[in-house]
Amino acid sequence: MGCHNTSTLVQTTGEELKVLLMGNPNVGKSVVFSKLTGMQVMSANYAGTTVDYVQGRIKYQGKKGILIDVPGTYSLEAISPAEEVAVKLLKEGEAQVIICVLDATHLERSIDFAYQVMEYDTPVIFVLNLLDIAESKSIFIDIKALEKELGAPVISTIATRSIGLKEVLNKTWELAYQEKGIKVDKCLTQEERWKKACSIAEKVQVSLKETEPSLLDRFSDLCLNFFPGLPIAVLVLFVCLGIVVGGGKALRALILLPILNHWYVPFISSIVSSVLPEGILLNVLIGEYGMLIKGIEWPFALILPYVVLFYGILSILEDSGYLPHLGVIVDGLLSRIGIQGSSIVPFIMGYGCAIPAILGSRAATSHKERLIISTLVTLAVPCIAQTGAFIALLGNHSMLAIVIVYFISFSFILFGGMILNKMLKGEVSPMLLEIPSLLIPNEQALFKKIWLRIRSFMVEAELPMILAVGLAAVVVETGMLNSIGSLVQPLVVGWLGLPPEASIALILGIIRRELAVLPLLELNLNTLQMVVGAVVALFYLPCLSVFGILVKEFRLKAAMLISFLTIFTAFLVGGIIHHSAKLILSLF
Structure with missing residues (x-):
């Protein structure tokens, strides 16, 4: 992927905001969408569920917006129809803000994707989701440190329990109506991007203790053999x-x-x-x-x-x-x-x-x-x-x-x-397939x-x-x-x-x-x-x-x-x- 224009200036208008919701598959993106819009969409623990974009209306602080749930992808170097939809929506450049959902349990991969998103001309808010699952695996993340490394707002959430979602809306409105856009200068090669992602993940994971795998984790390993x-x-x-x-x-x-x-x-x-x-x-x-x-x-x-x-x-x-x-x-x-x-x-x-x-x-x-x-x-x-x-x-x-x-x-x-x-x-x-952790369904x-x-x-x-x-x-x-x-x-x-x-x-x-x-x-x-x-x-x-x-x-x-x-x-x-x-x- 080539480098994109590295700065954005969001104009304040009375029109509805257009917000893109992006992220890897299985990060809880559709749950975030459903909670923010109240629209009844389905989420699932496998890639390929959302293969076309869905949109719903959001209203906050007296202002209206449209939230677009972009298909979950691992990369913006499109090789499948789902990824092509994501890239097309980004290239249109009509969105005022991107909400990019990160997976607290697979931080390296999420940060790699975050850098790809930041190459485009749209301000980004990062939502660090699945924190409850990460903490159950003794993964603890320094949110402020991650925010500093990415140079963009990072908000911690547990979407299934609506924790942190009000802060997401607050920050979205704040970023969309500010006078200056966020400047991004993150044009990296694929190899540089991955090394950077691994380096950041190592820095911000402040405590990673060795723990005994849970019963579900052991059963998950058995199911893969x-x-x-x-x-x-x-x-x-x-x-x-x-x-x-x-x-x-x-x-x-x-x-x-x-x-x-x-x-x-x-x-x-x-x-x-x-x-x-x-x-x-x-x-x-x-x-x-x-x-x-x-x-x-x-x-x-x-x-x-x-x-x-x-x-x-x-x-x-x-x-x-x-x-x-x-x-x-x-x-x-x-x-x-x-x-x-x-x-x-x-x-x-x-x-x-x-x-x-x-x-x-x-x-x-x-x-x-x-x-x-x-x-x-x-x-x-x-x-x-x-x-x-x-x-x-x-x-x-x-x-x-x-x-x-x-x-x-x-x-x-x-x-x-x-x-x-x-x-x-x-x-x-x-086959390239993410294997999510086995969970007790909500x-x-x-x-x-x-x-x-x-x-x-x-x-x-x-x-x-x-x-x-x-x-x-x-x-x-x-x-x-x-x-x-x-x-x-x-x-x-x-x-x-x-x-x-x-x-x-x-x-x-x-x-x-x-x-x-x-x-x-x-x-x-x-x-x-x-x-x-x-x-x-x-x-x-x-x-x-x-x-x-x-x-x-x-x-x-x-x-x-x-x-x-x-x-x-x-x-x-x-x-x-x-x-x-x-x-x-x-x-x-």
């Missing part, structure tokens, strides 16, 4: 799966379905029947695919329990810092399919929803890796709503069938990745994150699901299903071995993937037909919202190719399973 890290990872994932599947089924069977069947359905049916005469409108509302019956049962009684538990588990894994440990263990395997171990993060996010997984791939260091991640997530990673639908369809008939569906999913992730890695041009950089932040994710799911998924159920009711009640069924009968009946009525699932699956499964609950299918239907739904067209994200991130041509790949794979694999099973059964 292939053995016992791999068995631990397998155990953790099986426990998580057991909680989501077992807990979801228990919530459905013991609470939600009894309420629905014994209270809600009789109540709403009696009310609607008393108001409306028999006919299409009545059937659309409370008939076979009634919006007021299936539109409530499918999203809330069948899908939501699994969604709540999955997001709870995912949030715990994030906030505890375990996901980067898992990335280290699987790096050797994922490197074979052209992606880094750190990309386990978007993959796991994909089991919640493909959209944040595709956006999370921006943290990858090459276009090739981004394309592989997004294609595999779209093709073979079932979202949590699909998982709930699979369990609802197959769980009461055969747990082996669920295992088969997910075995097919994992197989296509691995083999599909290997094929894409060979087909696509480009290189994938070796209860308040954890429940807030879970609630935000559930609320987002309710808005983005439940409403389209209810409307899609209404569409299904119209298609069935108006007789359109018979016409559609005759058109797709050779494919649905002849190739897949499903009844003609299953074509309604293919229609609804265009809107949301799990709706390619849920209508099958209403059909009297055998186990083989259920497996075929689940596999087709697994690979089927991406949801309309996912397709939109693919277009935005990779343009229309790539989105169309990925969509063609998914639908071709869905019908090819579904048909092969059907005919292979028929052949095997005929032989025995």
